[in-house]
Amino acid sequence: MIVQRRGEKAGVRANLFIAVVLAVAALTSGCDAVSSKANGVSEPLTPEQSKAQVVDAAREIVQTLKLDASAVVFRRSSCNDQHEAPFRGVVRIKYPLASSFEASGSEVEQMVQQLKSNGWGENTDFKTHASSLAKNQVVAVFNPQAKGTVNRSIELYGECRDVTTTKDSAGTTEQIDLN
Known part of the structure; x- marks a missing residue:
């Protein structure tokens, strides 16, 4: 026993x-x-910080340019083709069409110059065929006016530093009020 x-x-x-x-x-x-x-991402951002990064930049652009924004939309975008972390915040500012393609091009040139005088610069590694500027690690892309669209847009891309968001938690688009 x-x-x-x-x-x-x-x-x-x-x-x-x-x-x-x-x-x-x-x-x-x-x-x-x-x-x-978080490997490969120095100083990761929370989802809230990545959103604030692009929303604050959008607010600055709209105020600086006195832009008549018809809609402002936020979304999270994966920085790779696998839809995995890291993610970034993206804001699209929609604004009215110009009277012509030429007028639109001229207006965009004026907007770019005005933003440059407020600290935005062309030093960006972001690849696009459109005009683009960067400030505080946010890239603003001025999409050209296109035939058949109901508005023009400026897209703002934040840093790829949100390692918390996942494909499932990324969500859909969200309307943003910049006031």
Whole structure:
């Protein structure tokens, strides 16, 4: 009977040891999963910070240009083709069409010059065929007026530093009030 009790105690200790090892492994791998998600992203942003980054820039552009925005829309966009982290905030500012393509091009040139005088610069690695400027790690792209569209737009792209958002939590578009 003494042998059985010792065997039972050894079994309990073994089970306890296994439970502790599994708990430590789960906790450690959980931390590793979070830190590996941030690999390659220095100083990650929260989803709220990535949204504020582009919404604040959109507000500045609308106020500086005294732009008659018909709609402002926010969304989160993955920075890769797999729709995985990191994500960035994106804002599209819609505004009325110009009387012609030539007039639109001229207006965009004036907008670019006005924003340059307010600290926006052309130093951007963002690849686009449209006019683009950057300030505080946000890129503003002035989409050209196109035939068949009901408005023109400026798109603002934030930094690819949101490692918390996932494909499932990215959500859809959200109307933004810049007032």
